């Protein structure tokens with residue numbers, strides 16, 4: 001089973017309020033933008049030099065928060081009962 005198939009087995013309960021925010025001013029000063037490559041769920045994309053993100057499919061690994069060199073990302077767990085539910089294949 002590959003990673004995408006495993007992700008497809010997960011269940012998500014949407015928290016309408018994003019648990020991820022980006023300080024776009026700080027982010028613009030970052031040349032490497034590792035969040036674009038490190039997120040296992042592909043939540044970050046680049047659009048005309050601005051990093052866009054989605055929180056709906058977040059796996060709650062915290063990689064983006066830890067890896068961001070400019071500390072542009074604010075991250076916390078979704079509110080209780082929301083977010084990802086993991087289960088075995």
Ligand code: SF4
Nearest residue numbers: 039058059061062064
């Ligand atoms: Fe992606 Fe993990 Fe950050 Fe969620 S916490 S957006 S899965 S890197």
